[in-house]
Amino acid sequence: RKYRCGPHYGYEWVSYNFPCSVFSNGSGNSIRHLHLASCAFHPVAGLARLTRLQLFKVDITGDELGCLLSNSFAMEELNLTKCGNVIHLKIPCLLHRLNCLVVLQCGALKKIENEAPNLWIVRIDSQPEKVPVGDVLQVKDLQMLDCSESNLVHYARAKLPSIMPNLETLSVESTGEMFNTPILPVKFLYLKNLRIFLHDRAMKGFSPGYDYFSLVSFLDACPVLENFVLAVLQASVRHELISGDPHLRQMPEHRHGNIKNVTIKGFCAAKSMVELTCHILENATSLECLTLDTICDDGSEDLDRTFDDGIARCCYTVLDWGMLDEGYRGLRAIERYIVGKVPSTVKLNVYKLSSRRYAIKPYEYSYANYLS
Template sequence: MGLMALSRLMSMRRDRRHRKIKSRSMSIASAAKRKGSPGRQVDNPRGRKRRRYSVPDLPKDIWHDILSLLPLTDAARAGCVSQTFRSSWRSHPNLTLSMETLRLDGHTCREDKLGRIFTNRVDHIMRKHSGGVKTFKLHYCGSFFDSSYLNRWLEIAVTPGIEEVILSMPAGCNTVNYDFPCSVLLNGSGNSIRHLNLDRCAFHPTAGLGCLTRLHLYQVHITGDELGHLLSNSLAMEELNLNRCDKIICLKIPSLLHRLNCLTVFRCTALEVIENKAPNVCAVHIDGALEKLPVGDLLQVKELQMLHVDESNLVHYARSKLPFIMPNLEFLSVCSAEEMFSTPLLAVKLLYLKNLQIFLDDGQLGGFSPAYDYFSLAYFLDACPVLENFILGVLQTRVKHELISAGDSSMRRIPGHQYRNMKNVSIMGFCSAKSMVELTCHILENATSLECLMLDTVYDNREDTDGCCVKGSSGECRPIGRSMIMHAHKGLWAIEKYVAEKVPSTAKLNVKKLCSRCHKIK
């Protein structure tokens, strides 16, 4: 019975396979009869047969929709091989024009020549484009600049229906004096813009943008009155980001902006006062202490980022002041140029803080005081009973603190501390300073829910690209001083000697290795 069943099964499979082959052959034959179909053989004058392929006969609107889903470079490639694709990519709704998308990132010619090549390519694309742009991103490059070209590109791109405009001018040359032509936003052309991002230009708006939800300005020449007029007539605004806008003295945010929830103000050197009347701002990113630039009702703020490359003791300020003025914080990120005072022990807590990031940089004001105690950060952690994620980044060219020695067994402990909700801890710039080793061991002993501890002995405030060290454009590690390399190796020794054995079995220890080529001790 078994042999008969197997024989019957093999016969059924052969019949099924035969039917599939026959059906496929009939389909190919039928397709070959249609003009321009894939697989059709065509005789050429030299007697050789070649295949001619064409795309399926679909309505043009469908091809436009398909091409709109492709990145610009892929759509352009498709346009090189098909007349149908060519007409479609010229109406591509998402234009991102940069060195990378135009394949100029590998050119080694002079900057002025590179700028002319870039301008000619962009101009060719924009002249051929049929309109209907949804997203226009232009990252200008090179020292050659002619405002008439840029004005014409914006007139083509900014039409009714456009949703996003990003214009980034190159640093240097004369582009900082470029006046963004606000006339292109009139007559309904700018009413659909939801995201406007301008870098290194002048912007003097005379009207609001009714659908604008995000406004990002970097090194833009705009006065407080001009910005206030724009904001007063852009009632859909949700996010305002100002960075290095040095013409703004007074920033007035009207109460009509009920949707505004995120305010970012960095390095606006002339800014003296912020009058924020928007009722629902819950995320604030600002440089320096809040007393200098009050940002409105602080009780509802749930996210705060304080960054200042020239101001010291921001961590001490955050621990001693924020529980009183921002008691509802859930996310806090502090970057301080230096810390001269250890974190104080206070009874008041941040009851809702779940994410804490502390970045310390000794490269601006002369470095940390040797008396600064990393272990005192335990008092900050204890003030956050629901804290889940803690990141500490320390950039120091020289470690001035007492270093832990091979036979040192006198570790400080603070009885009563319990970090029951802490799951993830990252320490970048880990070194063999005794107080830092003590802090790490203290966390391991008291974080009962810890899932992951990440330790990196090299930290330079830049993005880690490959898991072992920070790379430059050449593929090599960005250079760091010999002293930092030596302390990185000592940090690895301290991890192996004092930290690794304290990691509980329920948690994962992730130690980022040093680059064997670039981080050798010579």
């Protein structure tokens, strides 16, 4: 990468031509991992021992990339991000070791012609039907992340069991859900790990019409599910808040006998989210650990959560006092409606906030596994 001083402040990117001459005279045969960014790369041959190729903002065509891949028989991972000149990507059948494909923000890409026989990890930023990735029956790990689309949770529940029936791990990011998760007979027969990330990019709060409790139907569609993560990043809560002694909906006919670990990040005081959590506690008969966090960040135990001047910087966003208020409402909901329902066999982890503005002591629960 190359920098030059910008016209006002800081630096700006300057693309340059990566010299393929460094691969001449056989020197390229020792390269195992190649990561190029903000350059033009026009290879005329493959790299026999290359196992991982990462291209970020690289000027390369689909034909040039195909030429490189057709002779890189040791390739295991291909990662393309913001490569705007790739229209048609062809992955040859000779790449028997290729198991991971990542394609993000490649706006011109119309088709991926995949013939690699052992591709089982796919990460894309859209629906598989919008960026066809070839034969997907063998795909076991699908990640629809870094997305700017809404209703992907609904899409995943409605379409993916038929399109990718052998999924074992599914990660979905959606910028909003206008429709509740549907109840359908088709199931994910092999899905063991499910991660749903609801990201309010507009920072206005999710539509109050979306019912978190409807995710019960997604859990019910995964008979062997073991790990479930729900992450909700929103600036404010527009849903009905829980209060008093409300009637909580129950679905005792939906049992989840294999779920062992559940994590909810961005837990809030929305009544439907409390109902979802209580349902899991009452119907996940093999549950071992429940982790609740009222802030949606990376969850590191050493993460700085001391907030000054009304601003907290976490992994995904900048939090203001309004979001902190929602966090404390969530903590109060945990104390009042969740703690008493946790079976003795389940470990409950609650990540707390730390602020000079608020007193924490009322939320320091007595159970030993409380996380500070």
